[in-house]
Amino acid sequence: MVPAKTKARNLVRPKDDELLSAYSDFLDRLPLVPLVRLHRYHGAKRLLKSLKGLALDDPAVAEFLHEADTKASCFIPFLLLHGHLRPGYPYLFSRKLATLVRESALSPLADDVAAVRTTAVQLGFGKRHIESFLPLVVLRIMVQTGKWLRDLTVGDLEEFRAAAADWGLETGRKTRHWTISLHAVQNVLYHMGVLDQPATNRLTRTRTWAQRLADVPQPEMRASMLRYVELMAANRRPQTVTGYCVSFVTFTRSLAEHAPQVSQVSDLRRQEHIEPWLTWNAMRRRLFADGTSRPISLDHRKNSVLDVKTFLDTINEWGWAEAPPQRLLFNSDLPKLDQPLPRYIPHDQEVRLMAAIRELPDPFQRYPLEILRATGMRIGELSNLELNCVHDIPGKGAWLKVPIGKLHTERMVPISPETVVLFDTVVGLRGSVRPLPHPDTGRLADFLFVHRGRRVSRDHIRSGLSQAVRAAGLVDDRGIPLPINPHRLRHTFATSLVNGGISVQVLMHLLGHVTVEMSLRYGRLFDATVRQQYEDALSRVRQQYAPAMLTVKTPREGALPDDHWLEAHKRKTRLAHGYCQMDLSQQACSQANICERCPAFTPLPEAGQSIRRQLDDLALLVRDAEARGWAEEVKRHRDITQRLQEILGEMPAAPSARKRLSRG
DSSP states (O other): OOOOOSSOOOOSOOOHHHHHHHHHHHHHTSOOOHHHHHHHHHHHHHHHHHTTTOOTTOTTHHHHHHHOOHHHHTTHHHHHHTTSOOOOHHHHHHOOOTHHHHHHTTSTTHHHHHHHHHHHHHTTOOHHHHHHHIIIIIHHHHHHHOOOGGGOOHHHHHHHHHHHHHHHHHHOOOOHHHHHHHHHHHHHHHHHTSSSSOOOOTTSOOSOHHHHTTTOSOHHHHHHHHHHHHHHTTTSOHHHHHHHHHHHHHHHHHHHHHOTTOOSGGGOOIIIIIHHHHHHHHHOEEEOTTSOEEEOOHHHHHHHHHHHHHHHHHHHHTTOTTSOSSOOOOGGGSOOOOOOOOOOOOHHHHHHHHHHHTTOSOHHHHHHHHHHHHHOOOHHHHHTOBTTOEEEETTTEEEEEEOSOTTSOOEEEEEOHHHHHHHHHHHHHHOSOOOEEOTTTOOEEOBSSEETTEEOOHHHHHHHHHHHHHHTTOBOTTSOBOOOOHHHHHHHHHHHHHHTTOOHHHHHHHHTOSSHHHHHHHHHHSOHHHHHHHHHHHHHHHHHHHHHTTOOOOOOTTOOGGGGHHHHHHHHHEETTEEOOOOTTSOOOTTTTHHHHSTTOOOOGGGHHHHHHHHHHHHHHHHHHHHHTOHHHHHHHHHHHHHHHHHHHHSOOOHHHHHHHHHO
16 A cells, blocks of 8 residues: 655745755765865756746756756656656656665655555566666656646546657657556556545546547438447447447448438438448458558458348338438348358467467467367457466366356356466466456456556457467468467367267357357358268278279280270279279378388298289289380389299298198
């Protein structure tokens, strides 16, 4: 907590003698040699003389401070820290004031600075961040406002933000580091109990619906759309209503370009306005900052048409006076979406990817990605997990409570002991922080993934996955990283379960699907029934094909090679224990007769008959190859013939043959 103060900051400039006496005592506490101490003291006298008669917050003070010499400038941090000077934010922004933090330990602000440091360390900020945002923001705000830390408000921080923006416009200097540091400071002060609300994420939707529809060119049409949007926002999620606004702005801008005479919804006509827009929407392209463009996705096209169609149909059902006199859009106008299979990560790529994920240096990227793969959650569900999400049920193992997400449902799913360890590790890294407002309901919640006083963003997790993809070397033929996003970890999780034989009903529960059709997509990916029937059919084909190869016609004397090419192929593919199914159109097999050529090959005693039959085949193949002019084939067949003859000569006689010889 913030240390309590017993008195207010000094807001009145003391007499010069009193200031010099206090500064002399302050110098005594600094590790300075006497000569340096003396120079600083005289520099303070010169500065006070130049400031004679000026008020503490007089804008003219900054001019004198800029002109102060080096020794006199050493007096400025003392005046700032002890509440004797308020030169304004422009001066504070223009000076680094490196000694401000160092000397704050000997000032009335020492306890406040120490409290901020302690909280920042507990929240996970590193030394570089602490040394950066403390001098950049906290001390400057306290100096300029003349307040203790416990008295600061969000308004003081917003005043700092506005002053930084104005100073950047005036000087042309970059101010992004000020806003980044201010964001961190607000989170630290929130967890200290100083402020009532944390910093708002830059991606949080803060614009009103009227501001989002301000780009609709037609005022009357804008009023109708705003009325509709505000009604829909009462029972729709903000991101859904935001999509409506985007579609409406796109539709009305196109309308203003092609039909500027249309001013209100009731003026719309199917043939004159809607059909040209449908054609334009189908050809629309998305422009990028680098000047390139590409067609918008089919999903985006469909959403645009569906949002406008729903708007027109709904206001007609509601009986609005501005509703069109007839129906303008139909289901047949909606683009037909493709039905792709879930895009899982192949096993070899997944092994490399998960190894790279485990090497990520940021634990708040590494552990969320591992948990996504282990549970199959959506990334939105992961970010909303709370501290009490893991439940250990005696005799039934550990279960994860997945919060309400995309489909407005929550569920309990079993997790492995290894996954429980991941959750325990995250809890230890997270530490104890103040609850944060839930983005959907506004209630305070102890979110699991909190780092540096704020929730771990989805973009931060996606960034970690992109790093892992590059580190794993998962690139296409052009060297571009493969498009692997967190949702593909969910597809991979489901695919692995389907391969393991899980039922559709259980998979549906684990993934949080509300319809069987959603889970059946994974069943179509690797359907065990399809595989089994394929194997059965292939086996029957083999059985039909093999007997035909048992009878190979012997070519007549003088026959041309092409007359018996199929028989020659059958002889090439017939093996001692079966047949090769290599396609006839393929080239000669480099592995042909590889066993017979191997020095380690030892035939069974009863294999003599098979070897003799193979020698007969080879004799015909030599004749066939000679007729075709295939010298290499002739040489190979003759080499194999010689080798088989050697093997046959080394083979002992079969038992039945020995008995016949003994009887003879």
